[in-house]
Amino acid sequence: MAAATAPPDTEESRCVLDREGIDALVRELRADGHTVVGPTVRDSAVVLDELAGAEELPWGWGVELEAGHYRIVRRTDGAGFAHSAGPQSWKNFLHPERVRQWTADRAPDGTMTVRKEPPSPVSFAFLGVRPCDLSAVRIQDRVMTGGRHRDDAYRERRTGAFLIVVECTEPGATCFCVSMDTGPAAHPGYDLALTEVVDEAGHRFLARAGTPEGAELLRRLPHRPADEATSGAARRSVEDAAGRMGRTMPPASLRELMAGSLDAARWDDVAARCLTCGNCTMACPTCFCTTTEDVTDLTGDHAERWRRWESCYDLDFSHLPGGSVRASPRSRYRQWLTHKLGTWWDQFGSSGCVGCGRCIVWCPVGIDITEEAHALHQEGLRRQDGREDGAR
């Protein structure tokens, strides 16, 4: 839903929800016809899936993250949102892995009839969107609907989606949203924002609306006015989270760093480790690249166009009749990183990285985007020093 007309965020517009308020939230969203999607524990991971009720949220679960490492761990405080990014992101729902775009039929006289895929009837409510992931949604908004050609399938899913952000109070060891300016506090773009507070005064959520629709929903939930203790505790825990980022990006313009690093020696180093498996692109909440598949049935007279995710790590991604443009793993890792942190600005007006850390966690060999950026930064500084020494 559009967040253009956010009501003023004052103390009066804030309120406190208890656990029963969260139960009611899921219930009301479902009653409104939304498919509620949120985090839940399945297959030893916090995944995103449809929720039948708030009891399916990962209450009492946290995550332990490192490069190439993901474990869910029990928490003693019963918190429901003290976990950071899991293997999926909201793009799995807004920009799904596989979408049929149109079908075509050919009559015996050769006449072709093309039918566009009807709009998706699903109206999503996303519960538990992390601030970094909200930024990722807004980045994909610009890619898929911000240009001359708008992607209808994305727009239909996105327009109907109700976004409930839960601010981040427990960053993971692979998180760096502070470096990317996407969290841990929520930026605008949500319908409803929650901050989970667990302390001696109890387990509760500070809530504020970002849209009239969010305010209207909030009024329907059992709530009480925000008290100073809850507001203060919520603010402090988000501020504390900002100081506990597991990773940072180098203190430089990443866009300029990438543009100036195209011939860096570091690419050879990372290419020696990178398997070009594409996991980082699948887990990344902003990676949007796709390929098309044209299929027919057995008669050959009914054809379909499907679009599915593809990775810039695939050798075929840059295929031309004369061979692949990016044949070496070095050039394909460079393409991914320089696009994500650099040329994304030229193409879509922002960074393509939100600092969620998924690419670090889900890389089978533990390649760390922040470590690579730091290494490129250091190499650039050394080169600069060398030039200055040479000039003396």
Next chain:
Amino acid sequence: MTAAPLPYRVVGNRAESTDTRTLELEPAGEALTGFRPGRFAMLYAFGVGEIPVSVAGLRHGVLSHTVRGVGAVSRALCAMRPGAQVGVRGPFGTEWDLASADGDLLVVAGGIGLAPLRPLVRAALSEPEAHGRLNVLIGARTPQDLLYRRELAAWGRPYCGVTVDRPAPGWEGEVGVVTALLDRASFTPQDTTAFLCGPEVMIRATARELRHRGIPPERIRISLERNMHCATGHCGHCQLGPLLLCRDGPVVGYDRAEPLLAVREL
């Protein structure tokens, strides 16, 4: 909009060489508008797939596309008989922008790269007073691979030259790279706009030579090729550094392209 292809009827299919044919397409119903020299369409062969093909002619509502049959889709398109239907999406991308070129014109084509330049040459010939001298330099692999042979005699005022990589019996023309024809052309470099299309290696060599001769890089326009699936800026395939060539290209100024083409495997 995510446009689905519109059905177009094949009304002509002419052999240009052993593997290259020019299809003429008429809308079977609703027509696409906005095609300009340099821009391209996505052509869909029923059930086989879709490829980007530059517009090679724009006359009386008929779209011409010259297709070299090198893959499954392009071979299927080349095999289309008159009366068959293809799907067309477009137009996409940037145009040659002939209107901004008021001085001499230098058109340099290599192989199938002549196809997107043909409507530009035709447009320049139709309004000779709007430009300076028109030079057309064409390179082909062999004499048999030369496109639009019947048309060439009327092209180029004052110069239209052809060179081939490998001559055949009876060939009395030039043999060698296309840049060797530059000395025959008449243009004032500082006041010339160049339009280049062909294999990337030919584009690089020609653009370098033209810069050397004094044509400003922003007046050297090149048409680049990358893998393309959607043509709408959403699939990511056609990136060349900061450029999405379906959106920011295929026609790009050499001032922007030169530093990008200098990076291997970008």
